[in-house]
Amino acid sequence: MSAATPGTEPAAIDPIRQAPEGTKRVLLAKPRGYCAGVDRAVIAVEKALELYGPPVYVRKEIVHNRHVVDTLSERGVIFVDETSEVPEGALVVFSAHGVSPAVHTEAEERNLRTIDATCPLVTKVHKEVNRFAKDDYDILLIGHEGHEEVEGTAGEAPDRVQLVDTADDVGKVDVRDPEKVIWLSQTTLSVDETMERVDQLRERFPAISDPPSDDICYATTNRQVAVKAMAAECDLVLVVGSTNSSNSKRLVEVALKAGARASHLIDFAREVDESWLEGVDTVGVTSGASVPDILVMDLLDWLAERGWGEVQEVTTANEKIAFALPRELRKAGEHGGGTSDVR
Numbered sequence: 001m002s003a004a005t006p007g008t009e010p011a012a013i014d015p016i017r018q019a020p021e022g023t024k025r026v027l028l029a030k031p032r033g034y035c036a037g038v039d040r041a042v043i044a045v046e047k048a049l050e051l052y053g054p055p056v057y058v059r060k061e062i063v064h065n066r067h068v069v070d071t072l073s074e075r076g077v078i079f080v081d082e083t084s085e086v087p088e089g090a091l092v093v094f095s096a097h098g099v100s101p102a103v104h105t106e107a108e109e110r111n112l113r114t115i116d117a118t119c120p121l122v123t124k125v126h127k128e129v130n131r132f133a134k135d136d137y138d139i140l141l142i143g144h145e146g147h148e149e150v151e152g153t154a155g156e157a158p159d160r161v162q163l164v165d166t167a168d169d170v171g172k173v174d175v176r177d178p179e180k181v182i183w184l185s186q187t188t189l190s191v192d193e194t195m196e197r198v199d200q201l202r203e204r205f206p207a208i209s210d211p212p213s214d215d216i217c218y219a220t221t222n223r224q225v226a227v228k229a230m231a232a233e234c235d236l237v238l239v240v241g242s243t244n245s246s247n248s249k250r251l252v253e254v255a256l257k258a259g260a261r262a263s264h265l266i267d268f269a270r271e272v273d274e275s276w277l278e279g280v281d282t283v284g285v286t287s288g289a290s291v292p293d294i295l296v297m298d299l300l301d302w303l304a305e306r307g308w309g310e311v312q313e314v315t316t317a318n319e320k321i322a323f324a325l326p327r328e329l330r331k332a333g334e335h336g337g338g339t340s341d342v343r
């Protein structure tokens with residue numbers, strides 16, 4: 001899997017400055033926080049509010065972040081679990097994680113007006129499923145059971161897709177023709193663990209095909225590379241992100257595997273348990289792809305108040321990628337791209 005993708009420039013890593021023992025400092029990962037797909041999805045909801053006024057319904061959390069969801073709720077967004085909860089004829093936005101064709105059909109049957117904020121990189125995986133299902137492949141989708149993205153992706157061809165989450169699942173897979181099998185993946189997995197799962201699948205199915213291009217997206221990959229670059233220097237890595245955010249949870253795991261002595265996931269600075277800081281010199285800070293940077297800045301302020309005021313940014317890539325707004329909003333005469341107000 002490649003770290004450099006269109007829109008990403010690998011950066012020369014400045015050596016992490018060595019500090020005398022006992023120096024309290026923060027290493028701040030870059031890239032971190034909002035990815036292009038999250039920025040686009042949040043702007044789509046904001047534009048929908050601006051153009052059509054509240055209430056705007058959103059199926060599932062638009063992105064997996066408590067602060068974003070709470071802020072949009074205060075502005076008149078109603079989050080629902082299922083399309084059936086949206087009143088007939090109302091406006092509903094589909095989240096960045098994507099939906100299955102069955103959800104689109106249900107929305108049509110209920111005469112809902114829809115804005116599809118599915119990240120284009122998730123749509124890419126949907127298209128791969130369609131293409132390989134048409135070519136009669138068995139598709140082994142590596143991903144986390146119950147995650148919305150996986151449900152939407154598998155829903156493109158439920159008869160052809162089998163989910164592979166754990167190592168145990170590898171043994172349970174049943175394919176019709178071992179020569180015609182392909183693996184695809186959720187976009188927000190751990191790069192290293194996914195490759196482990198692929199190796200296990202390849203042992204069972206030596207002829208298994210690889211995806212035409214990486215399914216784990218540039219943002220997930222880049223955030224993992226950045227946290228790996230600094231983890232071994234850190235006594236503690238704090239990852240800002242919500243517990244239902246797959247890529248945020250992966251950052252905790254990656255930090256620990258890469259040598260951090262401890263790592264925790266927090267939504268807000270106030271959730272840091274001060275006992276975590278006992279005996280800690282270097283604190284690593286990063287955030288998941290659905291996290292506005294204001295939450296990271298709050299955490300840096302909180303740490304500075306407690307003596308960790310020296311901050312060195314550890315940059316492993318510069319991201320320049322932006323996606324145009326969903327088609328439905330472009331048609332409404334709005335501009336594409338931009339940056340969300342949810343900060």
Ligand code: SF4
Binds near residue numbers: 119187188217220
């Ligand atoms: S994490 Fe990746 S796939 Fe998910 S919204 Fe962001 S860019 Fe898209």
